[in-house]
Amino acid sequence: MKAESDKNHQYYRTLTRMIVVLMISISIIPLISIGGITIYYYSRSLKNNTIVYLETIVNKHKIHIDTFLEEKLADIQTLVDSATVEQLLDGSFLRGRLETLQKRYGDFVDLGVVDNRGYQRAYAGPFKLEYARYSDADWFKKAMTREYFISDVFLGIRGLPHFIIAIKTKDNEGRIWIVRTTIDIEKFTSRVENIKIGKTGHAFILNRYGEFQTNPKFKDKEDTHFVYSILKETSPGVSGVSVVETEKEKRKRVIYAISFLKNREWMLVCKQDSADAFSSLYHVRKLVISICFVSFFSVLLISFLLAKKVVGRIERADLEKVKMREQVVEAGKLASIGELAAGIAHEVNNPVAIMVEEAGWMEDLLEEGELEKGDTLDEFRRALKQIRAQGTRCKQITHKLLSLARKTGSQLSDLELNELIKEVVGLSQRTARYRNVKIETELSPDTPPITASPSELQQVLLNLINNAIDAIGKDGGTVKINTRMDNKSVIIDVSDTGCGIPEAHIQRIFDPFFTTKPVGKGTGLGLSICYGIIDRMGGTISVNSAVGRGTTFHVQLPIRPEGK
């Protein structure tokens, strides 16, 4: 009994768990999918937007800077083309030209003319740089080898950051001269430095040695090799801008947008921390995840409560069902007892009728008043003997009934199956006789005593026998009951030569309230009760039937009920 309640407990726990898991998966899976899809598409679109934005900015400024440099170069080129070297060597002429340039464009700091040995032969500008020697300067060497040269930003002789545009020209005698100008670094860099994206997004220019050409706000040690390696790994977009997100340091991802400037000598780098660029994404992600979490926990809580409630209801319903079944069994018992009682009343009635008649006969004789005559006395004796015989018959019947009544209740006890069958057959014999049915038994003598509830088993057998008798029509037939051993169980076969059960009904005969008898004749509970009883005993009940030839019920009972 305890094991069974434990088993039930386990069953309800499993049921609860199943409901919880089911509810959670049903509600969480779509939630997570929606959250995941939202994050995925949002991040993709945001990344795309960020990349495109960076690309656009870099591209725009690249064009700006390239145009700026080209313009400056073109300005100087125009200056050189429009004047002879002799004119340029004239200090006042040079000053005049510088003034014009400064007035028009404002970016030029100074102008100088350098000879082929590196000596500055003419100079116009704020510094005293006449006769300065540039023969060792890098820009000079480079400028000598090509038509023009734009230098990196460097400190130079003056100790101020600047860059130089140098253009090679020749005088009338074919000697080489270089016209150089210094471009205001402030004005040049401010364009790039003013690029601001979000909190961390900024831009700078690097030369090929990794030296800053601008003065960025966050002066990270930018490794040119690092940037180069990025460039090598990625192919630039249509605009010539490479955008790449990379893990620069541990757990710190950075987006770079890089483009070459000035014939691949410089690089315009736009850099932003991923965390900053995608801050709204992280925000959304955090929001989605927290919503998911909150939902998950509320779903968890609700499913637990709900499952508990539902399972509680089910448990109660099951309990009610068990109670109901017990009541149904009880009702069925009463019904079959009623049937039995009717039969027994009739059986008692016959001897009683005889006794009444005998007593009446004796009265008749007394009234005739011939008590003394010998044959009347004999008649009297015969009548008394008959009354006693009929009384004994009544006693036997009542004893049978009493033995049945004593065995009510469903407590288990060891019982001899064959004895029980004989008893039940005895009770049914008379009903059978009136219906021209012969009950035959073929009981295996070696059936061991089984542990079962006698009253319940009696009920099963009575039901089966009554059904068998009912199945046999007016023409009569035979009900055969035999017992046999099979492995570790006893099998009782109850077969009849009746009408049989049609195929369509055979599936339903054990269902409660299924009956083919007219309303008021059968409750439809008999076989369902039998099924319940046998099932609880740990046995099985099955049926074979052929329409028109008969039906056999097989009841298989374990010798010891389970759990004992």
Add this chain to the structure above:
Amino acid sequence: MKTMLLLVDDEESFVDILAERLRNRDFDVTTALNGEDALQKINEHNVDVAIIDVMMPGLSGIETLREIKRLKPLVEALMLTGHGTVETAIEGMKLGAYDYLMKPCDMDQLLAKIGEAKDKKNKHEEKIREAKIKELSSRFV
């Protein structure tokens, strides 16, 4: 002329003693222990009232009654029944039984019913006779 009774019951002791008591009361009694026997007897004797037990193996009381009514419509029948089979007794009355009696039955009651049944039969026979006379006389006129 004595009233002729047919007593049908499967319980031999009951049939014997009841027959004896009825004979003692000036009835002609013939007995049968089952339905088939009863049908045979009804053909052999000029039975006035048949007393039939409802519950019998073989041909049941109701079937016996039906057959008797078919063979001899004028024979009146009294049904004997136990408690559980009142419905069958009622069915029997629908088939033309005169009345039913609960078993074990009181002798006076039984005698009264037999008397009534016999009267009814007599009346029937009287009417039939009258009808025949009428028919005959109308033929002569």
